[in-house]
């Protein structure tokens with residue numbers, strides 16, 4: 001049977017997160033955007049009601065339809081993108097651990113990423129480098145195994161890490177065999193306070209300003225052998241396969257992105273919907289030439305198009321989320337499709353919302369300009385617009401398009 005009807009559990013989840021987004025997140029959005037700081041009190045509020053934490057994530061992941069995470073993200077980011085990412089950025093680090101770690105490592109490290117209700121913490125996933133953003137195979141951060149001490153020694157510079165200067169746990173992607181390109185990489189867990197791990201001041205950004213982004217330095221960082229995600233035996237087997245030119249294993253960073261693209265796309269859908277709803281209400285109330293502006297087809301049709309695009313983006317997200325959960329391979333890069341579409345729709349819808357509001361839409365007294373600034377990142381992180389196109393084009397053509 002095919003159905004797009006949400007279950008009672010899913011509608012309850014949606015309404016619960018929406019309540020938090022409307023009552024706690026949205027009212028605080030402007031303040032934290034201006035402060036450009038991690039909104040710890042809001043993260044704590046989220047933890048208190050069970051909306052932030054290991055169990056929350058585990059429950060969301062347990063949904064056999066795969067839709068709970070997109071539903072959760074859409075509602076939270078409807079509240080605000082910056083605060084939304086401050087809350088959900090840890091999910092990327094957790095996804096890195098889930099993707100590459102053993103069950104023991106998941107149980108040990110994922111709860112540490114989130115901390116406790118009284119003392120919430122955040123995690124950071126560090127793949128990008130100044131010379132390795134889109135091109136993950138250009139990564140330079142090295143991890144060398146010291147057999148004598150059963151330790152890994154990490155050296156390098158990670159760029160753009162979400163939660164970079166406030167994280168308690170860092171999931172670091174590093175090169176263990178540079179001759180194998182992206183197949184010679186592995187993921188490591190480094191707790192804050194480890195000697196040689198240093199974080200830079202947070203970056204000043206265009207949008208998502210309540211979410212911390214910073215560079216992370218690794219200078220002779222020594223971590224126990226047990227902090228290699230997946231373990232040494234699995235890594236050695238993967239490297240051996242790669243050296244023999246056999247398929248399989250894949251890249252740790254890429255495995256994480258596969259898991260997280262539809263989830264990230266749903267964040268963009270939430271921002272787009274927030275701008276759409278705001279613009280719709282505004283258009284009904286704003287009177288120009290003696291009538292509400294929505295009575296003009298030019299405005300009403302714009303809103304009709306925005307709504308149609310948002311619903312189309314959400315359907316692509318739900319399809320990809322369902323496929324990922326059901327184990328249906330992304331034969332045409334459906335995860336990338338969802339991210340490509342949702343990012344574009346978010347940028348376009350929020351820009352149109354500014355247009356519908358006119359002059360006030362361009363000011364910081366109204367939320368749509370913030371939504372527009374926040375939306376732009378969805379064309380950039382987790383694979384840029386062009387990288388999604390590249391992945392889709394390769395998948396549909398079988399040609400190694402560049």
Ligand SMILES: Cc1cc2nc3c(=O)[nH]c(=O)nc-3n(C[C@H](O)[C@H](O)[C@H](O)COP(=O)(O)OP(=O)(O)OC[C@H]3O[C@@H](n4cnc5c(N)ncnc54)[C@H](O)[C@@H]3O)c2cc1C
Nearest residue numbers: 125126127128133134160161162380381382383384386402
């Ligand atoms: C706010 C923010 C948060 C982030 N959070 C994280 C994080 O938590 N962890 C993390 O690891 N990284 C994170 N990133 C990094 C992000 O993933 C990268 O910025 C992104 O992957 C793009 O890499 P780049 O910036 O090096 O751009 P580049 O790779 O230099 O790309 C520049 C331009 O060239 C285009 N381009 C590149 N190659 C091709 C090609 N083959 N064909 C066509 N066009 C191409 C790109 O699409 C882009 O338009 C974050 C970035 C930002 C801004």
